[in-house]
Amino acid sequence: xxxPLEVGDLSARHGGLHAVRGVSLRLHAAExxxxxxxxxxxxxxxxxxxxxxxxxxxxxxxxxxxxxxSWAAHERVRMGLALVPEGRRLFGDMTVRENLxxxxxxxxxxxxxxxxxxxxxxxxxxxxxLPAQALSGGQRQAVAIGRALMANPEVLLxxxxxxxxxxxxxxxxxxxxxxxxxxxxxxxxxxxxxxxRALAFADRVLCMREGTIVLEGDAKELSRDAITQAxxxxxxxxxxx
Amino acid sequence: xxxAAIQGLLLGGYYAILAAGLSLMFGVMRFINLAxxxxxxxxxxxxxxxxxxxxxxxxxxxxxxxxxxxxxGWLLQRWLFARALRxxxxxxxxxxxGLGAVLQNGLYGVFGSDTLSLGNHIGAxxxxxxxxxxxxxxxQLPALTFLLALAVLGxxxxxxxxxxxxxxxxxxxxxxxxxxxxxVDAGRVHRAAGAIAVSLAGxxxxxxxxxxxxxPYAGPAQLITAFEAVVIGGIGxxxxxxxxGIVLGVAQSLGALVTPQGFDLAGHAAFxxxxxxxxxxxxxxxxxxxxxxxxxxxRRA
Numbered sequence: 001x002x003x004p005l006e007v008g009d010l011s012a013r014h015g016g017l018h019a020v021r022g023v024s025l026r027l028h029a030a031e032x033x034x035x036x037x038x039x040x041x042x043x044x045x046x047x048x049x050x051x052x053x054x055x056x057x058x059x060x061x062x063x064x065x066x067x068x069x070s071w072a073a074h075e076r077v078r079m080g081l082a083l084v085p086e087g088r089r090l091f092g093d094m095t096v097r098e099n100l101x102x103x104x105x106x107x108x109x110x111x112x113x114x115x116x117x118x119x120x121x122x123x124x125x126x127x128x129x130l131p132a133q134a135l136s137g138g139q140r141q142a143v144a145i146g147r148a149l150m151a152n153p154e155v156l157l158x159x160x161x162x163x164x165x166x167x168x169x170x171x172x173x174x175x176x177x178x179x180x181x182x183x184x185x186x187x188x189x190x191x192x193x194x195x196x197r198a199l200a201f202a203d204r205v206l207c208m209r210e211g212t213i214v215l216e217g218d219a220k221e222l223s224r225d226a227i228t229q230a231x232x233x234x235x236x237x238x239x240x241x
Numbered sequence: 242x243x244x245a246a247i248q249g250l251l252l253g254g255y256y257a258i259l260a261a262g263l264s265l266m267f268g269v270m271r272f273i274n275l276a277x278x279x280x281x282x283x284x285x286x287x288x289x290x291x292x293x294x295x296x297x298x299x300x301x302x303x304x305x306x307x308x309x310x311x312x313x314g315w316l317l318q319r320w321l322f323a324r325a326l327r328x329x330x331x332x333x334x335x336x337x338x339g340l341g342a343v344l345q346n347g348l349y350g351v352f353g354s355d356t357l358s359l360g361n362h363i364g365a366x367x368x369x370x371x372x373x374x375x376x377x378x379x380x381q382l383p384a385l386t387f388l389l390a391l392a393v394l395g396x397x398x399x400x401x402x403x404x405x406x407x408x409x410x411x412x413x414x415x416x417x418x419x420x421x422x423x424x425v426d427a428g429r430v431h432r433a434a435g436a437i438a439v440s441l442a443g444x445x446x447x448x449x450x451x452x453x454x455x456x457p458y459a460g461p462a463q464l465i466t467a468f469e470a471v472v473i474g475g476i477g478x479x480x481x482x483x484x485x486g487i488v489l490g491v492a493q494s495l496g497a498l499v500t501p502q503g504f505d506l507a508g509h510a511a512f513x514x515x516x517x518x519x520x521x522x523x524x525x526x527x528x529x530x531x532x533x534x535x536x537x538x539x540r541r542a
Contacts, residue, residue: 053418077424089419091412102412105405106424151424 002065004029004187005050005081005155010059011211012042012049019045021211022059027155032181032188034198034219037208038231043191044086046208047157050189051083052076064154077107080154086163086191088144092133096124096143099132100150107151117146120183121176138169142176149180156180158190162197170194174201195227209233242498244377249487249494251379253470254387255452256486257394259445259463260470261479262438265397268477269414269434270318272326272333276341277442278464282457283344284310284443285359285450286352292362299362303447307440314439318432341460348457356454363451386448393441394483400437401479410434414477469512488515 005027012020020042027033037043048054050061052073060069063079071079082103091099100114118125121142127135132143141161148156161177162170174197180186192198198205199219207215207230215222215230228234263277274280284306291302317340325336360367369381401407412420413430421427449455449463466489474485489508496507 051422053422072426073418073421074424074426077422083422085419085422089416089422091415091419093415094408094411098408098411101405102408102420102425103423106409106426108424147423 003027004064006062008060011057012045012054013057019211020049023213027187027189030185030187031203032201033204033206034202035189035191035206036195036198041208042211043208044159047083047159050157077151080108082148082151082153082156084144084148084158086159088140090132090140090143093131095129095131097128099143099147103147103150110152112149112152117149120179121146137165138172141173145176153186155187161190161192162194195224207231245494245498246491247377249491251383251387252490253487254390255448256466256470256489257390257483258441260467260482260486262441263467264471264477264482265434266438269410270431275334275337276344277467279341279344279460280439280442281446281463282455282460284446285455286348288447289357289450299359306443310443311436311440314436315432318435345457345460354456356456358454359450382452394479397479406433473512473515
């Protein structure tokens with residue numbers, strides 16, 4: 001059976017900068033994978049390349065066994081891949097309900113309807129009539145996740161889950177993600193700077209440095225030190241110091 | 242003076258229809274279509290062709306022209322504007338400027354340089370009027386044009402706020418990449434917006450030919466008027482185009498009271514005043530939606 005998402009030898013550039021270098025990975029159905037790494041490691045570029053908003057220089061992206069490397073972003077969404085981009089990118093003048101409807105009307109058909117999303121993310125229900133620009137950071141992140149769900153993705157990519165959010169808002173977002181995992185079989189790949197959060201939430205952790213995946217392992221088996229070493233490219237003794 | 246102000250207000254309806262397409266294109270695709278006025282004149286000639294050559298009744302010719310103009314807008318966006326937009330902001334300006342020249346000379350080649358009008362083909366509507374209390378005379382055609390403007394803007398408002406296409410247009414106008422991440426085909430949305438914008442230009446052109454004489458080179462003047470109405474009303478604001486059109490129309494009508502040349506002069510002066518006020522950061526001079534926001538902020542404060 002094909003994996004929901006499979007990436008082979010993927011590279012992407014920002015002009016002369018080789019931001020993603022020969023990344024290969026495979027996500028299994030319904031698993032949650034955390035992607036960690038320092039700023040500039042290539043995490044966001046990798047996610048954008050997977051979603052089709054950044055061109056791949058080489059390599060291929062397979063969604064449920066179908067090669068979508070040359071597909072436009074909206075075609076990948078309809079194939080079952082959604083990205084919650086860094087900065088949320090909500091449509092500020094539109095209401096929360098309208099933000100959700102845009103994805104619902106243009107994405108895949110499936111179990112995630114407006115009612116289902118509002119049931120799964122009940123904090124959004126009283127906000128449905130408000131313009132998105134009036135929301136707090138945590139509320140915006142919840143709307144962005146809800147909006148991605150409305151497209152009924154098989155694979156959900158979330159960039160910088162907790163960036164810029166208060167601890168309370170981060171907790172709210174992770175509660176929503178936990179509820180989402182209980183709800184169905186969506187595969188999650190999330191970029192997270194908070195290592196503890198990443199280790200607690202994910203099944204698997206990938207660490208990127210300088211455009212490549214330098215560490216991969218089960219979240220329950222990887223130590224914080226091992227990830228820190230890979231994160232900064234340190235030797236064991238340096239990490240211990 | 243009241244009479245002139247009312248005539249100006251009604252004229253604002255025509256300007257609103259003319260400007261709505263320009264505003265929509267700028268709001269969604271982020272470029273100024275310098276051929277907008279020429280497309281309006283092409284619409285006028287399309288109706289004239291239907292009436293003079295095919296013998297269609299005027300309103301039937303208008304109804305036939307609208308889908309043809311929509312198709313033209315779709316095709317232009319698909320094959321010309323979208324390609325130009327990929328090359329930055331300058332190329333679309335050059336391309337639409339060139340398109341305007343092609344349209345002008347194409348119309349000249351087909352219809353010649355004689356001025357034409359639909360005024361002779363709409364019967365009493367071209368001159369009939371109502372006299373209001375106080376002796377104010379309101380022409381039936383300007384009143385119809387104003388009502389049409391309200392209907393067009395109301396229809397566009399409904400389209401944008403209540404339909405799937407409208408939500409996709411607004412999402413794409415706000416952030417095209419984020420819209421694509423929601424499954425929206427931004428290219429298709431752009432083509433739909435282009436179709437709406439060009440058909441609105443055609444409608445404005447038909448109304449222009451009913452109230453005035455047109456010639457193949459009348460487009461640039463229409464573009465300037467539309468551009469001024471859009472800027473006065475707030476770029477991208479739907480009802481702002483009506484407000485901008487009314488300000489422009491009233492200024493022109495009042496200017497014409499002073500001197501015949503004052504018609505154009507006062508319109509341009511009103512535009513410059515608003516522009517200078519905006520550049521100076523005087524937000525309260527904004528009209529349309531931005532003005533409403535300013536007012537609401539002021540009320541809350």
